[in-house]
């Protein structure tokens with residue numbers, strides 16, 4: 001099906017009026033497939049969700065009546081007798097950021113038409129994501145069993161510490177898990193040829209989501225572990 | 228580069244074959260719209276019955292055994308929540324948004340029909356969860372539609388166990404449904420318009436729905452997160468919103484949370500929510516007024532910008548609901564100022580509606596009556612809003628019936644007026660049949676006059692100091708006995724208004740069964756939705772070719788034109804061009 005563009009449409013007004021008429025363009029306001037725009041708008045909404053989570057965390061941290069536990073000690077690992085604050089979380093962050101790199105590779109390969117490589121990189125990204133979730137499960141287990149931290153209270157101080165930690169990292173972990181499933185589903189569809197002839201923008205769309213989840217993690221990391 | 232919408236791909240536009248794919252698991256935006264609309268009207272009727280029960284209690288206290296203080300609070304809560312979220316939001320966006328956006332923009336469907344379909348089914352699920360709370364132990368929550376903690380989840384509030392849990396879950400599910408639909412509405416408006424349909428040629432209905440959906444996408448997150456946190460406070464005994472509480476002589480396990488945080492989050496959602504229901508109404512009423520006055524809308528560009536500016540400002544006024552929460556006076560000053568600034572674009576809109584009527588060729592059809600009724604009720608509710616927006620005037624009026632009267636006028640009755648206008652206006656398009664005008668006029672006059680009979684006296688009750696959310700006034704020194712007779716009168720009016728909605732239902736069902744066929748474009752409207760290949764439009768809307776748009780949607784009574792309106796898809800003639808259009 002051929003799509004004709006309105007060749008007579010010229011937008012040459014200067015200044016604010018020109019900006020307005022560019023945006024008010026014929027047919028589509030942004031030069032991108034609708035799926036990509038939809039993902040952007042969804043991510044905008046999700047940004048608000050995480051912002052509200054983090055703002056609420058800051059508020060209860062201020063309103064809490066008990067002392068706030070020292071994060072770098074709570075999240076320390078003891079390896080071969082050496083005390084290493086924030087080690088696990090550093091590794092997790094590193095893995096997640098690496099996975100953003102492999103995702104970018106996947107997008108690049110997809111646009112160059114190299115389906116095989118694209119699928120490989122997507123699956124690799126999903127594996128990094130899965131290992132992130134695995135390590136998060138390990139961290140949760142350690143906090144619950146060894147440190148006795150519960151959503152409703154903990155021996156180290158303010159109950160809100162555990163509540164917001166489990167809630168926010170849990171919500172982010174769900175995003176990563178969902179992302180892993182989404183990526184595997186995309187990889188499958190790409191490799192079975194579902195998108196042949198329709199273009200592989202879907203890889204970039206999935207990539208947008210994945211980068212977003214990474215970016216959010218950087219904020220959670222900064223506010224939770226470094227503050 | 229032009230990108231192809233899903234619905235423009237012949238291989239993706241499955242033509243529904245069976246009854247099930249056509250009417251039940253349908254991906255057609257028009258069917259989904261009607262599913263949304265009828266579900267919303269159904270729950271709305273429940274909310275209407277609840278308000279009747281409340282009015283019975285208030286008008287004639289000590290008469291009805293089955294209403295006790297607890298059930299009164301439950302009725303208030305469920306009535307408010309259903310009206311605002313499950314009726315108005317769902318009907319305006321899920322119903323009219325779905326129906327009008329693709330038709331008015333010249334698209335074959337929403338960009339992602341499958342997700343659009345899911346949106347409806349998830350919405351239905353949220354409604355079922357909500358209604359289930361009537362049948363659980365303890366009944367639905369009685370916390371008020373604002374659900375403020377700590378009381379919402381503590382012993383002493385009705386439905387503090389199952390009721391509140393189901394309410395929060397239902398809201399979360401509703402938000403998921405809204406997001407799936409909302410992403411579709413916004414993306415369709417931005418990316419799937421037909422040739423020539425620039426944003427500045429879109430009918431104002433689409434503008435209102437579009438901006439309202441963006442508001443929803445940005446405001447519902449705050450409600451979602453606070454629902455999650457309150458659920459955790461309730462089920463896992465976390466203390467996000469819960470300070471240390473002594474309840475019935477017992478120290479509860481909560482400590483150190485912030486109830487004010489909830490208020491901020493709730494109203495960060497709650498105020499934009501007011502505009503989520505108002506902006507689509509603004510848009511649709513503009514179109515109805517223009518069509519039935521046979522005159523172009525006055526100040527189209529100004530109307531668009533006013534919608535956008537009101538939408539943006541609605542995110543910085545939320546704490547005007549919290550003047551009595553003990554916040555810092557400087558905040559009160561800030562939020563009072565922003566609140567009063569919103570009045571400016573809002574007033575511009577009202578002037579423009581009136582100026583659209585001025586020297587128009589006004590046809591007092593049923594939709595037009597409701598649209599003009601809206602101008603009255605909205606102006607009225609807006610003016611009392613100016614009172615409540617000022618800190619010093621709000622302090623004594625807060626939590627009285629003045630507030631109840633204000634928000635019913637501005638966000639209860641006014642959107643409902645527009646909804647009726649819209650239903651009557653687009654009914655011939657949706658069904659191909661023409662309703663009974665005479666019954667429609669009866670419906671209008673009962674509703675319009677009844678509304679004033681209900682809410683005008685309530686302002687006065689508010690000045691007397693009668694508090695809201697009270698089961699009975701009891702014997703209070705400062706409230707004269709005459710207030711009780713006023714209350715009885717209000718109740719009579721409310722019941723009559725409630726009953727008069729039966730006229731509407733009867734009219735609809737009668738027309739569906741045996742109504743006469745409507746002419747193709749009975750109101751002579753210029754916008755695209757009336758120019759479809761068939762009326763009512765079929766799946767895919769436009770037949771073989773998408774329409775080509777050449778002009779805005781308001782070419783009425785153009786001098787020299789053959790008819791008194793020129794459809795949007797008619798090419799510009801040479802005469803018009805020389806006149807500099």
Ligand code: HEM
Nearest residue numbers: 278281303304307310311371372373638639695696697721
């Ligand atoms: C015939 C129509 C209606 C009647 C008779 C009616 C009556 C009432 C009554 C008696 C109350 C309780 C006042 C109190 O005790 O504080 C109430 C509350 C409320 N109504 Fe309506 N109402 C009607 C329509 C609507 C509509 C269309 C909306 C849509 C926005 C709406 C929204 C609310 C809200 C948000 C509350 C506050 C609930 C709360 O305090 O938690 N009502 N209404």
Ligand SMILES: [Cu+2]
Nearest residue numbers: 498501545548
């Ligand atoms: Cu407000």
